[in-house]
Amino acid sequence: MEVFLMTLTTGIMVGGIYALIALGWVLIYKCSGVLNLAMGELTLIGAYVSLSFYSMGVPFLLSLLFSLIIGFVLGVLTERIFLDRLIGEPILSVIMVTVGLSFFFKGIVELIWGTDTRVFTPPVFPLEPIHIGPLIIGQVYLWSFVAAILLLVIFVGFFQYTRWGLAMQATADDEMAALSLGVSARFVYATAWAIAFMAAGVGGTLLGNINGLNISVGYLGLLVLPAVVLGGLNSVPGAIMGGIIIGVLQNLAGAYLDKYFPGGVKEIAPFVFMVIFLLFKPYGLWGWERIERV
Amino acid sequence: MSTTFLPCSVYHENYTQDHAWWQTRFVKGKMILLLVLLFVVIPPFADAYVMSVCNQIGYTILGALGVQLLIGYCGQVTLGHAAFLAVGAYTSTLFVLEFPWPKFLVDWGLAYPISIIFAAVVAGLWSVLFGLPSAKVKGFYLILTTMAAQFVTVDFVIAQYVSKIGGRGQAFSLPPGTIKIGPWVIDSDRKVYFMMLVLVILCVIGLANLLRSRAGRAWVAIRDNDISAEVMGINVVKYKLLAFFVAGFIGGIAGAFWISNLAAISYEHFPWFWSLWLVGVILIGGVGSIHGAIFGAIFMVVVMEGLQLAVMPLADTYPKLLIDFLFIKEAAFGLAICAFLIFEPNGLAYRWWQIKNYFNLWPFSY
Numbered sequence: 001m002e003v004f005l006m007t008l009t010t011g012i013m014v015g016g017i018y019a020l021i022a023l024g025w026v027l028i029y030k031c032s033g034v035l036n037l038a039m040g041e042l043t044l045i046g047a048y049v050s051l052s053f054y055s056m057g058v059p060f061l062l063s064l065l066f067s068l069i070i071g072f073v074l075g076v077l078t079e080r081i082f083l084d085r086l087i088g089e090p091i092l093s094v095i096m097v098t099v100g101l102s103f104f105f106k107g108i109v110e111l112i113w114g115t116d117t118r119v120f121t122p123p124v125f126p127l128e129p130i131h132i133g134p135l136i137i138g139q140v141y142l143w144s145f146v147a148a149i150l151l152l153v154i155f156v157g158f159f160q161y162t163r164w165g166l167a168m169q170a171t172a173d174d175e176m177a178a179l180s181l182g183v184s185a186r187f188v189y190a191t192a193w194a195i196a197f198m199a200a201g202v203g204g205t206l207l208g209n210i211n212g213l214n215i216s217v218g219y220l221g222l223l224v225l226p227a228v229v230l231g232g233l234n235s236v237p238g239a240i241m242g243g244i245i246i247g248v249l250q251n252l253a254g255a256y257l258d259k260y261f262p263g264g265v266k267e268i269a270p271f272v273f274m275v276i277f278l279l280f281k282p283y284g285l286w287g288w289e290r291i292e293r294v
Numbered sequence: 295m296s297t298t299f300l301p302c303s304v305y306h307e308n309y310t311q312d313h314a315w316w317q318t319r320f321v322k323g324k325m326i327l328l329l330v331l332l333f334v335v336i337p338p339f340a341d342a343y344v345m346s347v348c349n350q351i352g353y354t355i356l357g358a359l360g361v362q363l364l365i366g367y368c369g370q371v372t373l374g375h376a377a378f379l380a381v382g383a384y385t386s387t388l389f390v391l392e393f394p395w396p397k398f399l400v401d402w403g404l405a406y407p408i409s410i411i412f413a414a415v416v417a418g419l420w421s422v423l424f425g426l427p428s429a430k431v432k433g434f435y436l437i438l439t440t441m442a443a444q445f446v447t448v449d450f451v452i453a454q455y456v457s458k459i460g461g462r463g464q465a466f467s468l469p470p471g472t473i474k475i476g477p478w479v480i481d482s483d484r485k486v487y488f489m490m491l492v493l494v495i496l497c498v499i500g501l502a503n504l505l506r507s508r509a510g511r512a513w514v515a516i517r518d519n520d521i522s523a524e525v526m527g528i529n530v531v532k533y534k535l536l537a538f539f540v541a542g543f544i545g546g547i548a549g550a551f552w553i554s555n556l557a558a559i560s561y562e563h564f565p566w567f568w569s570l571w572l573v574g575v576i577l578i579g580g581v582g583s584i585h586g587a588i589f590g591a592i593f594m595v596v597v598m599e600g601l602q603l604a605v606m607p608l609a610d611t612y613p614k615l616l617i618d619f620l621f622i623k624e625a626a627f628g629l630a631i632c633a634f635l636i637f638e639p640n641g642l643a644y645r646w647w648q649i650k651n652y653f654n655l656w657p658f659s660y
Contacts (some may be wrong), residue, residue, distance in 0.1 A: 229435065271442035272442065
């Protein structure tokens with residue numbers, strides 16, 4: 001029972017980070033209809049940028065801020081240079097451009113930072129775990145979770161209450177109507193990419209704090225795909241729930257299924273679960289059902 | 295892409311002519327010339343390096359054909375094709391190494407050819423297994439299930455279980471002499487080259503003929519609009535699964551062929567990168583034509599080798615470049631995909647089609 005509770009809490013904590021990255025993904029999809037497969041590399045870039053600043057002796061929060069700024073710039077640039085020209089193209093082209101982008105980013109990241117695992121030195125979060133009742137939780141997990149939730153709240157607040165956020169919501173809801181009301185769609189697309197970059201960067205930084213940073217963190221960023229499918233592609237609450245569910249499932253699979261299927265069951269469990277889930281609920285938990293007509 | 299226009303003053307008078315494989319005598323002569331070039335002219339002049347590049351092109355073509363069928367003709371986007379290549383390669387290897395072959399079959403050199411066919415069938419069935427979700431989901435969701443195919447097959451089933459069969463650890467090495475077709479032991483790039491040519495030609499002919507049959511037309515109908523296809527009386531699920539089977543079949547052949555070129559086979563030869571690479575190849579070559587797979591494969595392999603040749607001389611001054619080349623390659627590949635999709639969305643095959651038509655219609659290009 002204790003093991004179960006421990007895995008559950010760890011899962012929820014890691015899931016919070018996935019939820020943050022998934023939020024960025026859903027945002028891009030909602031606003032511009034781009035299905036982004038480069039999310040893993042987006043997490044990598046942000047994580048490496050903040051790691052570099054941190055290694056240079058910049059305080060952690062400040063380096064996180066720098067990575068947010070650089071993420072913003074990169075997001076706007078990416079949208080302007082690559083995605084802007086593809087509005088209205090077939091879905092496969094757009095998806096494959098994001099795949100191309102993922103290779104491009106990954107190559108650049110490996111070129112600049114190499115493939116060795118790097119850790120945040122000195123550790124950002126204290127190493128000794130916290131005891132909450134019978135549970136023992138690493139402080140990294142706890143603080144990451146807190147940070148992720150904090151950012152989630154900030155982002156959601158941004159959508160609900162600011163002028164820009166409302167413009168983005170309007171575009172996501174009905175692009176034509178938003179355009180006729182004077183919302184600049186191009187601005188919204190660029191902002192969506194910028195926010196996705198920023199969210200992924202923070203998520204990557206937090207993930208990098210847990211286990212050290214190398215290319216495989218990009219794979220963790222890929223886990224947002226099962227998460228968003230679970231929640232429904234165009235639902236922000238769905239993405240958050242999906243992220244947490246995937247985090248929990250992944251850790252439960254690692255704890256319980258590893259006995260029966262030794263090896264990397266933890267890595268593939270989310271994907272297997274996603275395929276099975278898709279067969280029964282193709283539009284996720286809260287996604288819009290699309291009714292097709294000829 | 296529509297069919298090529300006939301040259302001026304060539305008319306068809308009956309359907310047999312219209313259905314003919316080679317439409318004009320010129321085309322026939324051209325193809326025979328190409329065969330002579332490939333089989334007779336190139337081998338004596340090419341050194342081992344050129345041969346190995348050619349083999350790589352052939353392998354890429356074989357892999358990309360299946361992707362082309364699924365994406366270009368049936369509209370089922372797949373990002374996990376390397377999994378089926380891996381299944382083919384591992385099935386063939388295991389079959390050759392572990393199966394209790396009767397002595398005479400090994401002596402006659404039939405073990406490997408039989409294992410290729412067996413591997414192709416197994417890869418096809420494995421592909422159908424992961425194509426099953428296509429009955430219910432499509433578009434982006436299908437992409438995710440094919441991605442799952444890649445991770446489940448290569449990173450889990452093969453890496454964790456299949457690799458451990460026979461207690462060999464991570465890699466399966468193939469003792470020299472095991473890859474044998476009839477009296478020929480496939481042990482040099484030159485021999486692999488001939489085998490590659492035969493396999494590529496067989497697969498291209500087979501696929502091209504399939505595409506002008508009922509199945510091919512059904513696939514195109516599903517690609518263009520699956521609901522209309524169903525209304526027209528096409529069993530959508532059946533033909534989708536058939537497409538997955540054929541794609542996996544060709545992928546299996548590709549994988550089984552590639553072990554002849556590798557001294558040892560490991561799951562690291564079939565990463566997710568390779569799946570995406572194959573999709574990139576058909577995007578650059580042109581989606582929806584067999585030419586596309588071939589042109590794309592030639593283009594990508596030649597450009598990457600060229601890049602390597604360009605980088606190598608610099609390696610003396612910057613030794614780090616040798617290590618970094620893999621990353622440069624990745625970045626260049628990504629940029630190439632983006633550039634082609636933005637500036638040349640129809641791919642190289644479209645240019646080829648334009649050139650052909652220009653000459654066919656010359657001097658009256660209307």
